[in-house]
Amino acid sequence: MKLICRQNDLNSNLSLVSRAVPSRPTHPILSNVLLIADEETQRLSLTGFDLSLGIRTSFEAQVDEGGSFTLPAKLLNDIISRLPDGDISLDDRAGEAIATITSASGKYTVRGMGPEEFPELPEIEEGEVINLPPEALIAGLKGTLFATSPDETKQVLTGVHLKVQQDSLEFAATDGHRLAVVETAKFTEKESEESDIEPADSPITFELTVPARALREIEKMVGMGQSTESVVLHLDQGQIVFEWVNQRLTTRTLDGQYPNYRQLLPRTFERLITLERKSLLAAVERIAVLADQKNNILKCSINADNQEVTLSVDAKEVGSGTESLPAQISGESIDIAFNVKYLIDILKTAAASEIQMQLNDATAPVIIKPLGGVNATFLVMPVQLRA
Amino acid sequence: MKLICRQNDLNSNLSLVSRAVPSRPTHPILSNVLLIADEETQRLSLTGFDLSLGIRTSFEAQVDEGGSFTLPAKLLNDIISRLPDGDISLDDRAGEAIATITSASGKYTVRGMGPEEFPELPEIEEGEVINLPPEALIAGLKGTLFATSPDETKQVLTGVHLKVQQDSLEFAATDGHRLAVVETAKFTEKESEESDIEPADSPITFELTVPARALREIEKMVGMGQSTESVVLHLDQGQIVFEWVNQRLTTRTLDGQYPNYRQLLPRTFERLITLERKSLLAAVERIAVLADQKNNILKCSINADNQEVTLSVDAKEVGSGTESLPAQISGESIDIAFNVKYLIDILKTAAASEIQMQLNDATAPVIIKPLGGVNATFLVMPVQLRA
Known part of the structure; x- marks a missing residue:
């Protein structure tokens, strides 16, 4: 792996994926960030993953030699964030498990690990697909996240419940003392070639409960972004993936029956x-x-x-x-x-x-x-x- | 005591004196702030005092009835800081130990204590007097405070040593590992009627060691202020008073022989x-x-x-x-x-x-x-x- 990228790009993308890097990892490799340099697309992708929440981003780089490698997320972040803006070269001396980082003023080596042990991010091949404008997603999250329970023993109540209906997405959260429900503005299903005839009474097509922690990260990610491009949600049993611009967040969903909150209203x-x-x-x-x-x-x-x-x-x-x-x-x-x-x-x-x-x-x-x-x-x- | 003042004035002055209010007071009265309304000068003065550090400020108010009273600093601060800007009336119903605070939208009562038990702030009648431009004081503090020892057992090393010379004021701090010395720009002694004949070799006329905690407060107070008016220092054995605009900070000095740091250079x-x-x-x-x-x-x-x-x-x-x-x-x-x-x-x-x-x-x-x-x-x- 050999490449040149901008400090600015590397720094902001590193901070983003670092949010999915656990501070007390169950396996040493999880405290690392996975770097994949693609010679064909001339992009560098970064991944952080704690086995439940995963964040992957990618950005442009001059990739002279493709490859992949993992480096300690915190140390790398600490060094890169302090480098002046400008070009940075990254070079892993194959076989030595050491990456060399060179900037205008200095040269650093950081010991890493091969990419083999780094777990694969889950992919959703089938399942429900939703396109949601960023502001609708933010409104749904902001309106419900505060009402989730911080008590880990409360299982599904630590998450936000998402209910996909024909022409809306409903967000709901309750900690047993208060309840918040937000119905987002209409959304469009991903363009499909077939024109399905939809039933008229808006049945629920899919529902799942997503951990608040992952949603807070999505809220920050989309809240900070400038793009008006839709966020694409891929929903499946046990897993949800958010795709937005060059960013991808994946998280396990919470098991268990969510309370029938509608009957409380x-x-x-x-x-x-x-x-x-x-x-x-x-x-x-x-x-x-x-x-x-x-x-x-x-x-x-x-x-x-x-x-x-x-x-x-x-x-x-x-x-x-x-x-x-x-x-x-x-x-x-x-x-x-x-x-x-x-x-x-x-x-x-x-x-x-x-x-x-x-x-x-x-x-x-x-x-x-x-x-x-x-x-x-x-x-x-x-x-x-x-x- | 009966007066009307602006929320803005009361709020900023309360935050200032609250810094001298101990969070774990040795006597209950010390968790209160002393309010003195002066009908003659039409000013309200506030005092916080932990028996070592004392801060007193005063500001304009419409005093209909002079008097003094003490109120719990934190509670008062929490209420006043949330009131909208505008007039606030303060009224202590004599004998009941309760103050009534009235603003445009609401009315609050707060239980207080009479002023009798509140300890007197120390005054310095004689001793050395120095006038120092605010920027010289800030430079001296900023240049030395970082080198003081945070370890309370280190006595004099937890403070900044001040040495008054004929035409300079020297600040010094050391924690045993490093030393910082700042000589401030010339200062003028307070105008005196007599014209003393000063010796030519700038002898030390006074020296004392001031706790870092008090100096950090003075640094904030003067750093935030807009005035270019000189800060007046009154130095005496065991006590130092800083007077600036309508603010007054007094603190005990630290006992013990300060190391002869000059010989280390x-x-x-x-x-x-x-x-x-x-x-x-x-x-x-x-x-x-x-x-x-x-x-x-x-x-x-x-x-x-x-x-x-x-x-x-x-x-x-x-x-x-x-x-x-x-x-x-x-x-x-x-x-x-x-x-x-x-x-x-x-x-x-x-x-x-x-x-x-x-x-x-x-x-x-x-x-x-x-x-x-x-x-x-x-x-x-x-x-x-x-x-």
């Missing part, structure tokens, strides 16, 4: 409250300072007569706080209480200038929806107020 | 090497990646024939690296080794486009000086190279 409501989102968020964040001193519970007094919502907390030994906001309220006045942290998460995520709270009584699930923008539904359970 | 050198600072720093930082895998030792080969300095490290099992830089070298070629971390600290601090290394042999102390700008001297001990 109430269909009728006795009260509708419309509020300005940013003012509400700011007020809740202030009240949270005092709620934090108590039990994180915020009391929300909905006053239909004054068309006003009053938030309050009384942390006896420390102090108390109240905030009032104008609101459009239909239905009768009511007092209801929430865990302040859940409310903040939802209000931060629901990216619209106004939100609507839909509720029945002080003990039934409450729905919060952004008005306009993404089609998102957030469910939060109220907290019992002591008399 | 060699006066003659066999070799002088001038290098471009930024290129050297970048090269050392790259080599550090590999040195970090070994013992942090960097080999520095000074080649007088080629007028070139070559940095290298050989971490056998991991890899190796070399970097070469042009240099102006007078004296004979030599190999010398350094702890890479000490070199990086000095090169980051020595803010000049070129630095000069002054050395005798591979085992004697090495001096590094920035060329131009601040009058700073850094001493670092070389490391023994194994044959």
